[in-house]
Amino acid sequence: MIIPVTGFAPDRVTRLPAQTSAYKASGLSIEIPSLGVNLPIVGVEFNGTTWNVTWLGKNAGYLAGSAYPTWNGNSILTGHVTDANGKPGPLRLS
Numbered sequence: 001m002i003i004p005v006t007g008f009a010p011d012r013v014t015r016l017p018a019q020t021s022a023y024k025a026s027g028l029s030i031e032i033p034s035l036g037v038n039l040p041i042v043g044v045e046f047n048g049t050t051w052n053v054t055w056l057g058k059n060a061g062y063l064a065g066s067a068y069p070t071w072n073g074n075s076i077l078t079g080h081v082t083d084a085n086g087k088p089g090p091l092r093l094s
Contacts, residue, residue: 028069030060030077039079039090041069054084 028041044051044061051063060079067073080089 026062026069035091035093037090041077044078051078053078053080056080056089057083058090060090 026041026043029038030041031038039058039060041060041062042056044053044056044063046064051061053061056079060077062069063076063078066076069075069077079091081092083089
């Protein structure tokens with residue numbers, strides 16, 4: 001049996017800092033018929049340096065600091081071609 005590499009020591013409790021990010025569903029989605037894509041859009045907070053998008057999974061994210069989708073201005077949307085586990089993401093072309 002192969003055990004996945006997690007970065008955590010086996011048989012030890014690893015204390016993690018309090019999680020302060022709150023990701024909110026926007027109630028919006030993005031549809032790209034030519035790709036067969038229809039994804040919910042969620043907000044991705046900016047932590048002062050970058051946006052953590054590793055958790056997006058089968059969602060699209062709009063990046064905090066860009067215009068909220070449907071508002072005036074430029075919205076920046078992101079999604080995975082390959083997810084954090086190396087598996088195909090929702091925006092991967094066949």
